[in-house]
Amino acid sequence: MNGCRQPRYAAPVLPAWMIYGANGYTGELAARRAVAAGERPFLAGRSAEAVARLAGALGLEHRVFGLDEGGAVDQGLSGMAAVLHCAGPFSRTAAPMAEACLRGRAHYLDITGEIEVFEGMAARGEEARQTGVTLLPGVGFDVVPSDCLAAHLHRRLPTATHLALGFRSSGRLSRGTQTTMVENLHRGGAVRRDGRIVRVPAAWKTRAIDFGRGPVAAVTIPWGDVATAYHTTGIPNVEVYMAAPASMRAFFRLARPLSPLLASGPVQRFLKRRIRSGPPGPSAEHRAHARSLLWGEARDATQAVVSRLETLAGYELTARTAVLAVQRVLAGGVPTGFQTPARALGPDFVLEVEGTSRRDDPPRPV
Numbered sequence: 001m002n003g004c005r006q007p008r009y010a011a012p013v014l015p016a017w018m019i020y021g022a023n024g025y026t027g028e029l030a031a032r033r034a035v036a037a038g039e040r041p042f043l044a045g046r047s048a049e050a051v052a053r054l055a056g057a058l059g060l061e062h063r064v065f066g067l068d069e070g071g072a073v074d075q076g077l078s079g080m081a082a083v084l085h086c087a088g089p090f091s092r093t094a095a096p097m098a099e100a101c102l103r104g105r106a107h108y109l110d111i112t113g114e115i116e117v118f119e120g121m122a123a124r125g126e127e128a129r130q131t132g133v134t135l136l137p138g139v140g141f142d143v144v145p146s147d148c149l150a151a152h153l154h155r156r157l158p159t160a161t162h163l164a165l166g167f168r169s170s171g172r173l174s175r176g177t178q179t180t181m182v183e184n185l186h187r188g189g190a191v192r193r194d195g196r197i198v199r200v201p202a203a204w205k206t207r208a209i210d211f212g213r214g215p216v217a218a219v220t221i222p223w224g225d226v227a228t229a230y231h232t233t234g235i236p237n238v239e240v241y242m243a244a245p246a247s248m249r250a251f252f253r254l255a256r257p258l259s260p261l262l263a264s265g266p267v268q269r270f271l272k273r274r275i276r277s278g279p280p281g282p283s284a285e286h287r288a289h290a291r292s293l294l295w296g297e298a299r300d301a302t303q304a305v306v307s308r309l310e311t312l313a314g315y316e317l318t319a320r321t322a323v324l325a326v327q328r329v330l331a332g333g334v335p336t337g338f339q340t341p342a343r344a345l346g347p348d349f350v351l352e353v354e355g356t357s358r359r360d361d362p363p364r365p366v
Helices: 025-036 048-058 070-076 090-104 115-123 125-131 144-156 175-187 225-233 246-263 265-277 284-289 314-331 341-345
Strands: 016-020 042-045 062-064 080-085 107-110 134-136 162-168 189-193 196-200 206-210 215-220 237-243 291-299 303-312 357-360
Touching: 016 025, 025 048, 025 314, 042 048, 048 062, 070 090, 080 090, 080 314, 090 107, 090 115, 090 125, 107 314, 115 125, 115 225, 125 134, 134 314, 134 341, 144 162, 144 225, 144 291, 144 303, 144 314, 144 341, 144 357, 162 206, 162 215, 162 225, 175 265, 189 225, 206 237, 215 246, 225 237, 225 341, 246 265, 284 314, 303 314, 314 341
Parallel strands: 016 042, 016 080, 042 062, 080 107, 107 134, 162 237
Antiparallel strands: 162 291, 189 196, 189 237, 206 215, 215 237, 291 303, 303 357
């Protein structure tokens, strides 16, 4: 406690829940979506002025605390039945928040797409189950639509041994997403091979993928499904692709020998200053009109199945699926312990979002 008295908060009417990191780009979108859906979440974060301003605009209660002191976090979560954690980079923030949720017996949800965070949560699954807490990371674009697609493909081909997923989207990334990408640039790519996560070079494979509007070049990326798809389906071999123009593919290749430089402090600080100088994220107009396209293929020794998904722009989808996931968890029926979105909420969960559609190709021989 360092001799500091923690603020005392009035006991909320249960079941109360909180959006932590509500002053960030995606956190604010989730807060506004929650209010539009009739919810009254508590808003929280470490920036007192920004959190108070948003809470005032939305007529919500708020709390202010950081994640670097356990007593402050415990007090901040007092009375909460669930937390939607939106403050990245999650490689630094997920563990302390999840630990506080386990201590306070509050369900934990977040919007991460980081492989290590998913695997860290999975390692605490039994502890969470015994505590009666659900650990449900990745309830946004990372990884709801792709995880639901993986589960649907496994439902179509239960004998699948290989799974490939891909997505195509457009638009500027939020500052938080860009920061996470910068912090992981030097690490290259990742795939799952025979059940194990294996590090590979950046843009290790390139393949032509038809997301429904004609074939485009896509490259492997270390997307969260490398972790989650295995937990959801049990398929031991997983690759995730992102549609990438020639300039991006060339950048990934050039970055391979520069890994030590990209990880250095001066380069990291320079890149993060550039991120902070830019806009917080895509405009409301872009979010309203842009679309995300997803593709997936599951195969066994004799046949393959392909399915496609079309849905909202990434951040717009995240705000909607995150709030829906919290509502489902608080309503009961979601298992405790570590869960993936599709395992907890079903392969068709993403179809609950208006403007989302899915279509299947006929099975084909391999």
